[in-house]
Each structure stands twice: as C-alpha cells, then as structure tokens.
Amino acid sequence: MNSRRQFLTQSGLLSLVPLTSAVGASSAQAAETEKSDGARETHPIVLSTYSLWRFQNPDLRDIDKCIDIADEYGFDGVELLLYQIEQNDLLSHSKLMSYKRHALRLGLPLVGLSTHQGFVTPDRDRRKQNIDRTIAQLEIAYKLGIPVMRVNTGTWGTSGSFDELMKNRGIEKPLGGYTDEDAFPWVIEAFEACLPTAEKCGIVMALENHWGLGLTPEGILRIVNAIDSPWLQITTDTGNFLDDPYDRLEKIAPQTVFVQAKTYYGGGQWYSLDLDYPRIASILQKHNYRGFISLEFEGKEDYRTAIPKSLELLRGAFRRVRV
Structure with a gap:
C-alpha cells in the first residue's frame, strides 16, 4: 500500500476521497471517452459586424461596440x-491595432474580413x-491577424442601384457590346495578380457566391478552378442562392473555407428566405467543413x-453530425 493510501486508510479519510482518486482515474476516463471523443460538438459561431450596421444604422457602425455586442x-x-x-481609422495603424487588442481582451478572435x-x-x-485595393485589403487582414478574406467579382454596374439589382434577383445586363464570357478572363487575371500577396500574408481569399459572376455555382467554380x-x-453565403439553394450550396461546399449564414427575423430588407439550417449543416458536414459560421x-x-435568436438557431443546427 503506498504511503498516501496508508495515511488515508488510517485516518479514516479514504471514504471521503472522490471515486476517481480512490479507485483510479481509468473508469472515469472510460466514461468520459464514451460520452465524447474529444472533437468539437459545434462549429464556432461568429458575428459579422454587418449584422449590426448594414449600411444604415450609424449608432452601430463603431467596431468596438460591435465587438462588445x-x-x-x-x-x-x-x-x-x-x-x-x-x-x-483605416489609415491609422494604431486604431486598427486597437480593434485587435479589444478583441483579445474579450477572448474573441477576429476571424474574417469582408471586402468589396x-x-x-x-x-x-x-x-x-481594384487589384491594388484588394492587395491593400489583404495587408490589412494580415495586420489584424485575420486568416480569411471575403472577396467578390464585382458587377457590371448597369443596375443603377443595389435596390434595383435586388429587385431583379441579382441578375444584371452586361455593358453594351460585352457578355459575361468577356468578363471571366478579367476576373481570373485580377485574382491571379493578388495571389502572391495572399500567400505572402497567409490570407485565404474566399470568393463569395455573391452577385456578378458569382451569381451561380458554375460561375464561382469556373473562377476558382481556373486559378487552382x-x-x-x-x-458560402447561405442566402445568396435565391432559387434551389440546397443543390447549389452542395456544389460549392467542397471548396468552402468560410460560411456566412443569413437570418431574416422581422422580414428581410430586400427579400426573405425560409432556410433549412439543419439541412445546410448536413450538406457542409458531408463535405467535411469544420470551420466558422458567421x-x-x-x-x-x-x-x-x-x-440572440439567430445565434440559438445556428448553434442548434450546426452541431457535429456523428456518423
């Protein structure tokens, strides 16, 4: 009998020792192993500051306030x-670093930068x-320690306003004398010019299924696969495929590195979608997506x-599916 057990026995304290100490940790560890294999149970759910400001609420533009919320x-x-x-603030290095410090103090990582x-x-x-702008944005992400940057193709600009573009469900006529076929090489060439900076900074550019050439999964994949x-x-933005969203989300899931999840409580600003988030979660997990949901x-x-309702919805939907 070791000296510790002998002391506990003689002093009558053995009966007070927790089971894991008295009989060894093996049984408790086995029970814990049965309960969990150590993997995360949910995807990490983060808040996009867009959720608060949305280009129209000056009271919620302040980044520090968004981090606090x-x-x-x-x-x-x-x-x-x-x-x-x-x-x-963008031109002030100290101001940018203050956002990083603020988030650190609260234990909240800055995980994504959404750009245009x-x-x-x-x-x-x-x-x-726009290439130069995107390179500068990559360098900002690097300063902030952000690993992924949302990018998009841009649009033809023939809609007149974003409201009109949304009224037309994201579909836009090309400039006179041009077609979308003309634009794909421009976009591919532009992103190729940004790749050396992305690699140097360690920032993954993540092309969103947005408007313009990103309106369809075929358009997104054509660009990403060409650059390879x-x-x-x-x-992957869950709210940007307005028709047949699940089949389309499945097509881009294998190359997804970041997810933006839309909710529309109170009715959408431009449109509302009744999205089946457990189904979306299953699609992403089928393709081994383990990352952030914004x-x-x-x-x-x-x-x-x-x-808060949106967070509860996403936490419930994006639990890890065990197979």
Missing part, C-alpha cells in the same frame, strides 16, 4: 466588414485600381432580440 451575446468570434471602418472589389469592367485601369490555388477558395442578420427585427 458579440461578447455580450456569447459569440465565438467576430467577422469585420471592412467598408464599415471609417477611412481615417470590382473586376467586371473592360477598363484595364479600373481593374488595376489554395489561396483562393469559396465563402451570422449575417438581414431582417427588420430589433437586433437585441433577433441576434
């Missing part, structure tokens, strides 16, 4: 909408300006009730 409601991280950051660029134009100079680089993959709330309900 993400912490208050129990999210696992934050995705930043770059357009939301004031230009003067436009390569769908015959104007070579405009494409070059681990530094250009896909952001909430993009796009409804009219007050964020103080809609965002």
Whole structure:
C-alpha cells in the first residue's frame, strides 16, 4: 500500500476521497471517452459586424461596440466588414491595432474580413485600381491577424442601384457590346495578380457566391478552378442562392473555407428566405467543413432580440453530425 493510501486508510479519510482518486482515474476516463471523443460538438459561431450596421444604422457602425455586442451575446468570434471602418481609422495603424487588442481582451478572435472589389469592367485601369485595393485589403487582414478574406467579382454596374439589382434577383445586363464570357478572363487575371500577396500574408481569399459572376455555382467554380490555388477558395453565403439553394450550396461546399449564414427575423430588407439550417449543416458536414459560421442578420427585427435568436438557431443546427 503506498504511503498516501496508508495515511488515508488510517485516518479514516479514504471514504471521503472522490471515486476517481480512490479507485483510479481509468473508469472515469472510460466514461468520459464514451460520452465524447474529444472533437468539437459545434462549429464556432461568429458575428459579422454587418449584422449590426448594414449600411444604415450609424449608432452601430463603431467596431468596438460591435465587438462588445458579440461578447455580450456569447459569440465565438467576430467577422469585420471592412467598408464599415471609417477611412481615417483605416489609415491609422494604431486604431486598427486597437480593434485587435479589444478583441483579445474579450477572448474573441477576429476571424474574417469582408471586402468589396470590382473586376467586371473592360477598363484595364479600373481593374488595376481594384487589384491594388484588394492587395491593400489583404495587408490589412494580415495586420489584424485575420486568416480569411471575403472577396467578390464585382458587377457590371448597369443596375443603377443595389435596390434595383435586388429587385431583379441579382441578375444584371452586361455593358453594351460585352457578355459575361468577356468578363471571366478579367476576373481570373485580377485574382491571379493578388495571389502572391495572399500567400505572402497567409490570407485565404474566399470568393463569395455573391452577385456578378458569382451569381451561380458554375460561375464561382469556373473562377476558382481556373486559378487552382489554395489561396483562393469559396465563402458560402447561405442566402445568396435565391432559387434551389440546397443543390447549389452542395456544389460549392467542397471548396468552402468560410460560411456566412443569413437570418431574416422581422422580414428581410430586400427579400426573405425560409432556410433549412439543419439541412445546410448536413450538406457542409458531408463535405467535411469544420470551420466558422458567421451570422449575417438581414431582417427588420430589433437586433437585441433577433441576434440572440439567430445565434440559438445556428448553434442548434450546426452541431457535429456523428456518423
């Protein structure tokens, strides 16, 4: 009998020792192994700052305030909408670093940067300006320690307004004398020009199923497969395929590295979709997606009730499917 057990026996304290100490940890460990194999039970759910500001709420533009709200409601991280950051703050290295420090203090990683660029134009100079902009955005993501950056193709710009584009369900006529076939090489060439910076900074560009050439899974995959680089993959937005969403989401799931999940409590600003999130989760998990789910709330309900409901919905849906 070892000295510790002898002491406990003689002093009558053995009966007070927890079972794991008295009989060894093996049985407790076995029970724990039966209960869990150690893998995460859910995807990490993060809050996109877009959910709060959405280009129309000046009271919620402040990034620090958005980070505080993400912490208050129990999210696992934050995705930043770059357009939301004031230009003067973007030019201030110390201001950008203050966001990083603030998130660190709360234990919330900054996991994504959502950006805008436009390569769908015959104007070579405009494409070059957007290439330079995207390279600068990659460098901002690098400064902030963000591993993935949402990118898009841009649009033809013939709709007049975003409201009109949404009224037409994202479908837009090309400029006179051009077709979408003309635009694919422009977009591919532009992203290829950004690849060296993405690799140097360790930032994955993730092309979203957005508008423009990203309107269909075939368009997205045509660009990503043509470039064929681990530094250009896909952001899956659950709300941007307005018809047959599940079949379309399945097509882009294998190359998805980031997910933006839409909710529409109170009715959508432009449209509402009744999305089956358990089904979407099964599609993504079927293709071994284990990454972040970023909430993009796009409804009219007050964020103080809609965002907690959205988080509960996503936490319930994106539990790991055991097979």
